Amino acid sequence: MAKRIDVSDLNVYYGGFKAVEGVSMTVEPRSVTAFIGPSGCGKSTFLRTLNRMHEVIPGGRVEGKVMLDDQDLYAASMDPVTVRRTVGMVFQRPNPFPTMSIYDNVAAGLRLNGVKNKKTLDGIVEQSLKGANLWTEVKDRLSKPGAGLSGGQQQRLCIARAIAVQPQVLLMDEPCSALDPISTLAIEDLVNELKNDFTIVIVTHNMQQAARVSDRTAFFNLKATGEPGRLVEIDDTTRIFNNPTEQATEDYISGRFG
C-alpha cells in the first residue's frame, strides 16, 4: 500500500483554456502533502489530474507525465477506471449516496465492482468504518440511510467509502470546508492516522490546517486573472510556513497578497 507520485511538467487544459501550467513535484508515500493557494489558482484542478477525474468535465485534458511508482497514469493502455481504483478521492461537500444505507454506502465501491460475498463485505465495511473513526457511532444503525448522519459524520462516511476499495493514494479536496470546527478536528485527527497506510494529498483554504496536518506543503498561485495557475514552491511544511524560499509564498502566508 501507499505509493509515490511523480509529476513532471504537467499542463492542464479545459478545452482551449490552459488552467494549470508546468507543474513538477514528488509526493512521498505515507505522508500528507497539502496544497494551498488562492481560489482559482488550479490546486483543485491539479489534484483531479492525479486520478484523472478532470476527464469527467468535457474538454479536460493534460500534457505531461504523472507516475505512480512505475506506472504511467496517462499511458495509452491505462484505463481511467483502474486509476481511480488506485487513487481514491474525498470531496468538498459530503456526498453519500442518498438511496443507500450507511452499510451500503461503504460497500458501494466494492459491490459496484462485483464483490458479492457477504462475509468479505461485512469485514471490509467494519474495518473501513473503524479506519474512518465512525464505527462506534454507527455500528448499531448500519441499515439507516447515510444521508441521515450529521455533516461531519457524512464526511467520515465518505472517507470510509473511499478507503473501502483499498486505494494506494487518497486525494482530499477541501474535505473540511463544509464542516464545523469539531468535525474538522475529527477529520484532521483521522488524516493523521490514515497517513500510516496511505499517501494523502489534501487541498485546503485553511493555512492553519495545512500547518497542522501536512508534512509537506505546496503553494500554488497565478500571475494574473486569466493566466494559468502554477506551482510556486513545494517544501517541508515547517519551512514553507517559517522560512519560504519565494517572496510570493511569504506574502500569501502572512496575508500580504493581491
Next chain:
Amino acid sequence: MSTATERRVPDDDAVVDTPPGNRPGREALTEMSNPHRARAIKDVVARVVMWASFALAMIPLVWILATVVLKGVHMLASPTWWTGNQRNINSEDFGGGARHAIEGTLQMVGFTALIAVPIGILTAVYLVEYGRGHLARAISFTVDILSGVPSIVAALFIYAVWVTAFGFSRSGFAASLALVLLMIPVIVRSTEEMLKLVPNELREASYALGVPKWATVVKIVLRTAFSGIVTGVLLGIARVMGETAPLLILAPYTKNFQRDLFNGNFPTLPMMINNDRLDIGLAAAAERMWAAALTLILLVLLLNVIGRVIAHFGAVKK
C-alpha cells in the same frame, strides 16, 4: 393554499422592523403610511385574484367529475359491468358490461408502454449522460417536434406506413404504434428532467471509487431518479390511455371480447364511449357512455395510485 397567503403576513410587518438608522421620524411616518396602504391594497387584490383563479379552475374540474359520477356510477355498481361485454346488446337495450373495453384498453396501453418506456428512458439517458454535439442536439430537437405532433397526425402517419404502404390491416397493434409515438416524447422529457436533478457530485463520487460509467448510470443515477422516472412513466401512460383519434383511425371498435391485438377489431374504453355517443338520444346508450367515461377516469386514477405507491417505496430515504 392557506400557507401561501399566510406567508404574506411577515411582509406587511416589514415596515415595523426597519433598522433604527433608517427609521423615519414622526412626520416621515405619516408620509410612509401612503405607500404602506397602497401595498396593503395590492396584497388584498392579489389575494382575491388568486383565490378567484383557483375557484375558476376548480369549477370545470368538479363539474366534470360530478356529472360523470352522478350519471355513470349506478351502472358500475352492477357486477355485470365488470364481467360482461356488449355482445347482442343494441343501443336501445339497457345493461351489458365493459370488461371487453377495460381489458382492451389495459392491453393496448400496456403494450404501448412496453415499447415506449425502454426507448424513452434510454433516449433520456443518452441525452443526459452521454450525448454531446450534433447528434444529441438533433435528437433533442426531434423529441421536441414529436411532442408537438397532434395525435391524429401520428395516427395518419401510422395508417400511411402500416396500412397503406405495408398492406397490413387496421388493428389494436396499429393503434399501439401511434400511441408509442405520442408516449415517447413524454417519457423522454420527464426522465430527462429527473436525471438532471441527480447531483453531479454523486456521479463524481461513484467515478472516484473506480466504478465504470455504465454502472454509475445504472446503479447510482437511475436508482436515485427512480421515483421521479416512475411518476413520468405513469403520466405518459395516463396521457395515452384516453387518446381517441388513433383508435378512430386505426382500431375499429367491437362489442365482443377480443384479446388478439394483431388481428381484427379491438375494443377500448374511449371507443366504447364514442360508440354510445352516436346514439346519445337513447337513455340506455347515454347511461353506458357515462359509465364507460367514469371507468376510464377510475383506471387513470388507479394507475396514479399504483405509481405513488411504487414511487414511495423507491424514494430517496431521509
